[in-house]
Amino acid sequence: MPSPSEPPERVKLCGHEIMNIGSLSLSNGLFLAPMAGISDSAFRMVARSFGASLCYSEMISAEGLVRGTGRSFEYLASPPGDKPLGIQLFGANPEALAEAAIIAVEQGADLVDINMGCPVKKVIRNGAGAALMKDPARVAAIVSVVRRAVTCPLTVKLRSGWSEASINVVEIARIVQDCGVDAVTVHPRTAVRGFRGGADWRLTAQVKNVLSVPVIGSGDIWTAADIRRIRDVAGCDAVMVARGSLGNPWIFRDALREEESGLSAGGPSPTEREETIRRHMHLALDLYGENRGMFIFRKHMLWYTKGLPGGARFRKTVLEEKSREAVLESLHRFLHSTEVLMSPDSQERLV
Template sequence: MSDIINLVQNKAILAPLAGISNLPFRLIARSFGCALAYTEMISANGLIRKTEKTFEYLKSCADDKPLGMQIFGADPQLLAEAARIVAARGADIVDINMGCPVKKVIKAGAGAVLMKNPELVARIITEVKKAVTIPVTVKIRSGWNRSSVNAVEIARIAEDSGADAITVHGRTADQGYSGQADWEIIARVKENVRIPVVGNGDIWIPQNAVAMMAQTACDAVMVGRGALGNPWIFDGINHLLAGTKEQGDFFPDPAQRYEIIKKHWLMESRLEGPVATVRNFRKHLLWYTKGLSGSSRFRALVGTLTSAESMHDELDKYFRFLASGRLK
């Protein structure tokens, strides 16, 4: 992984996002210079049992590289087997989820609850590492809760167990996604391990990525919610870090935005079929139009439309309005 993090030209990575970071979303992010992308978390059990739904998450293509496939589970042997499966399916990296705070995942002993059990963390990483030749990365939080912030300890254990890089989301598991991410813990992890550290949490605009890198000395940044409806954030980060642009909001003009939405929609429709896309693409339309002038009518309508045709019609109408400044 030191290879992957240091060899990829750009420093901005797309986060694993359940229900969101599928193939079309990753390709759109990559088209704006995202250096590396991750699938959403995939159940180790589901992979081993070969459930159809689980294998949907592995869909990829030649342009979808480098690709990290994230697995979750609690049992070292099962995770090792799952890692073998994703490696055979073309993953360039296997990532182990040690940060998910969702009840169902925690109850199964997986995700962030693993941070409470350093010995198990060591066994999991050791077994996964033995099972595959591709790099193994681990994604953690700052700790389980405010009284057990142990990211540094877990990162050291991860390194000693063979992890090739570590991503730190600067929130405790019990914080969920609320409050502000603590970038200090990312800096402390960076000071304490030699493997690359990816900083994560609250990169909403390109300038935040530059600030995180400066404050924490992390090797790369990972963007989650800041990429929703805003894939051009990767382009902005790359420009700022390269010094090729000094400032700006890096938002595209309405015509470019419209083109990207249509492209994303088409890819989604090809992957999921038109019916599922009507259901799944609404959230993207809301993200893509958030904060745009006069978007409230369109955004209110999106939730009520039930056919692809009517959604396309309304989108076209709204973007014609944006281009002309008048609602027709």
């Protein structure tokens, strides 16, 4: 293992830095974040098509997988092209997490991630997620046991700490590295803060300075420019895009183009937006079935059309449509309306 003073060599392929997480070789350092209710295989496939080199599942309960309860197994669903795939697990029991990691790998995970950042009540009340930031001994036990259970790359996702009074991400990052993880993701906000306040990328830089394994930066990544900025400020090896990808999976392509040419890319044309929404919707409906799929896809439709002129009116009517064909017809009419085509952001002007 290289020492912190010897940073891993960065190799470029077609202008993009390729990177390794353990035995996994990735074509660039742009990842889709684990997001509960969002990072399903449908959205992952869309993110991959625009360049995300690694996509994570939403967090999955280790206990749920071990006992076969709830929707845990459903969250593992992954079509053949959905690779490489990181499966994120949450739990507080080392043995259950190890057993769940084995199941995840058997079901196709290329990488296992352990959630140590979720501040949601039903997760932390059992000592899992961000509650682990308060329990370094348990962190060490979990990572050691899971490390022995699986040979695939293992990562953890951390917060800054539990509260402003107990910021300990550097200490926890050192512990997990010593216990054998292959990379660490840092979302530098405390659990108590949730999503309030800015992400403090300087903390990510502190972690990067002491670790020899790759550090993945997360937090407040809204544009391709933010991806460049977090790399400059934190020196991180990879960047995880979360809320910035909602309704904007093109962010990955924008960042890659910017990295390659130094020029900032424009957004999608109405035709490309329509094609992407259509593809995403078909994938979601195939995954969940027509009715549930339509319900689940609603939020994406909202994000994809947010900020477009007449978007609010469109969403009102589209919510009333019941069939896939009617929704797509209505979408086509909206995206090719004079209002949208003539908007300043449109790249597909009317002639």
